[in-house]
Every structure is written in structure tokens, then in C-alpha cells.
Amino acid sequence: MSGRLILTLSILGGTGKEGPGLAYRWAQAGYHVVIGSRTPEKAERVAAELNERLERELVVGMGNVEAAEACDIAVLTVPYNAHRDTLEGLKDQLQGKVLVDVTVPLVPPEVSVLKVPPSGSAAQEAQEILGEGVDVVAAFQNVSHVHLLEDHPVPCDVLVCGDHEGAREQVLELVRAARLVGWDAGPLANAIVVEGLTPVLIGINKRHGMKEAGIRITGHPPVEATGPDA
């Protein structure tokens, strides 16, 4: 972690659905936010769209390698079929950092049934690829991107898994900064549950005629979201 006052968050593969939503909320919270993409022009275009929505020049776009290099904390939002290749290409740049893995091991077209990867979960796979020099934390897999780009409170909590408590705490801070409610869900071995909730929620949408099913933890007192709309 750098000694700079304002942390830089790079959202790698950030031009998809989830990346811009997280970028929007973190930029509003005052972080330096970088959108990374294999195609730098695409990242720049998405950053420009976000800045228009934010009405300020808060987000920049660049290639994934430069984005991984530039950040204090990296956030990975790629489809599962690009997960391994992306991480192998960014291994050097990510050493010593926290990587927040948002990836869900969905294998289309059957996206409402859990497919367990050989390592147990995408996040455990990421940890294996990156080695012990990177603190992988699984989070944000269950939140619909539709909510993130709106300004209303999001009706879905965030479960945070990782093997290092300090890294989990940093990510719980990012959850609050995104005006979401987060919960410490323990070690990375539990990521299979958190990732697996996404196909379960997709199936519930389909079978119960809903659109944006999410989860809440009950049994409180809850950890309240911070920020103007919480």
C-alpha cells in the first residue's frame, strides 16, 4: 500500500457491466479510479462516459497492464473465460497488492447452475495463479450492475472472503465507500458460496419472475452503509 493520501483503484477488465458501476460509486466517494481494458481506447471511452455521468473528470482509462501497475488496489471484473489469461498477464504488476476478484465461474448457456472450478472458486484460482505475494479477496459478485449505476440504496449486501483479515477489512471499507452493506464472510475457502450465490440468484430471477434478486444478511445489528443515499 502506498503512503499517498488518496488510493488509486484500478478496475481491470472494467469496460463490461459491473466495472463501470463500481467505478461510478468509488469515484463519487473520492477515490482515484482507473478503468483498465485489453483495448486502451475502449477503457478511455468508458472513462469518458463515466465522467460525463459524474459531471467531473474523475476516471481515467488505460490498458490493463498500465492500470494494474498504477493502482494501490486492483479489482477484476472479467468474464470467467478471460479470468486465467488476464491474471497470468498481470501477475508481476499485482505483486504486493490486494486483488478484489468479482469473477463468477459461469459457463454459458447454463448460467443458473453452479459449475465448480478445479480450485473450488474463481477467487481461489486467482490466488493460485498470483501466488502469496497478492492478497486475493472475493467480493461484489452478487450485486446487479443495474443498481450500481443508479443512486438509490442497493438492495443487496456484499459478502467478503479472503485469507487475510487486513485485506478483508480494506475491501469492507471499499464496500462502504460504494454505499453498500458488507459482511466479513471469512477465508477464501468460503468464496465458492459467495460466487455460487450468483447462479442461484439468476435462477431465482427466472423461476420467480423477478429481475434483480439479491441477498440480505438478517439478524442484526447490521453494518450500515455510509454515504449520502444510504
Added chain:
Amino acid sequence: MSGRLILTLSILGGTGKEGPGLAYRWAQAGYHVVIGSRTPEKAERVAAELNERLERELVVGMGNVEAAEACDIAVLTVPYNAHRDTLEGLKDQLQGKVLVDVTVPLVPPEVSVLKVPPSGSAAQEAQEILGEGVDVVAAFQNVSHVHLLEDHPVPCDVLVCGDHEGAREQVLELVRAARLVGWDAGPLANAIVVEGLTPVLIGINKRHGMKEAGIRITGHPPVEATGPDA
């Protein structure tokens, strides 16, 4: 399924924590309820305690084999270390029936970390042991027994997994009868998520200073619980 008007539900290994709570709610809903145990006297004692609480003679106790024989739908609430032996001993009695597996593959003392069994989940293990003649449905793993024996609305939804839609629907009916909110969570392959939520919730209790963490599905319209207290 029998042609009888009132179904008999047998709760196998029903003298523990979860069994009496489910029995209490289903007896109130008008089902014939049997508590099964390896030790028939223990089952009779638990049934007597429930009848006292219910202020009517609604629940009977018997040995697991007789209970499995007598029922239309069986519900299994044993600790994971008794799961395989119990099922192997009841395989014949359960053929042609629905088995609701409430088992969570917890391996004490580390009960806040998911341990994935070789088959993926306890429920998939049950399906392998019992064969295709039994419809195994995973449900009720996340609900604290403390709530079930009280009469207030339970702040935890029930995710229902199984490979046969008709069996899932029958169990969703049992969820409503217990005055809980249920969701169709798809095939048995998703049971790993539902079972795995229990160690995640146990860990959240510990790390967030809570006692009875549960989950709710958001994104509604919800399936409302039925019954006087819902």
C-alpha cells in the same frame, strides 16, 4: 405419495436441534408428524415435549426405520458425521419418497469454513446413496432452530434445491406450511451454495457480534409466508 388426505412427515434424527423446531411448525400446520431416532425412547420423549408445547397430541416418536417406513415425505436432520450411515440404513424404506436433506457438512471445530464433501454437498451425497428412486431436496439448512420453536416470523428465507421440479414444489409447500419464505434455488448441484451459507453465517455471527444471522432474498415481489404469524 399416498392418496391420504393428510400427509405424514417423518423427521429422521429428529431429536436434535433443528428437528423439533420443524416438527412444531408442521404439527401446527396440520400435518401428521413423526419424530424418528436411533433410540425410540428418545424420539418418544421429544414427541411428548412437543405435544406439551402444542397442547395437543399431534406428534409421535418412533425408531428411524419405522418412521421412514411410515412417512410420505422424510426430513433428515442428523449431524454430518451420521449422514451416510443413517441413509444407508434407511435406503429401502425411503424408495419412492421425497427426502428433504437439512444436513450441513460441518466438520467441528472449524464450523465457519466450508468443507466440500467429495460429492459436492451432503444432499448430492444423499442422492448417490439412495439412488434414483428417491427425490432428494436440500432445504432448511440456514434457519436457526432458535427461531423455529418460537411463534414469531422467522427472519431467514429458505432456499430449496433438487433435481425434480415437482419435489421442489412439494418442499416449497412445506416451507410455507412452516410459516417461512421459500425460493426455488434450482438443481441439486446448487446445494453446495445453500449448505455452504451455514458456515458463512456462523462466521458472520462470530465476526460481527451477532447470534442468529440469516439470509433474505431481495428484489421482489417476495413469496409471502402463509399462516397466522407471517
